[in-house]
Amino acid sequence: MMYPYITLADETxxxxxxxxEENGQxxxxxxxxxATEDGFLSARCLLPSYQWKFNDGFSQQEIAFFNEFLKSNAHLLYRYAEQGGVHCA
Structure with missing residues (x-):
């Protein structure tokens, strides 16, 4: 299950x-x-390794921005993941 976290100004x-649990971690x-006119751009990253599982359409500049975003928000993402999403925090 995926829980909503935030919508950015560009509607991402x-x-x-x-x-x-993966390998004891x-x-x-x-x-x-x-959303785009032709469908969706999508990408998925695994924390804490910051390994991108896939990227379908985002530019390298956008992925670099997302990496910085994740570094600043990882502690909150872990907290909300434990609590079942932001609405439960």
């Missing part, structure tokens, strides 16, 4: 998963999505 929606998947 950011959602996150519940905590996921607690992880959170963060999904980025923005």
């Amino acid at each position: 929606e950011i959602t996150h998963s519940q905590p996921i 607690k992880c959170v998947e963060v999904h980025f999505e923005r």
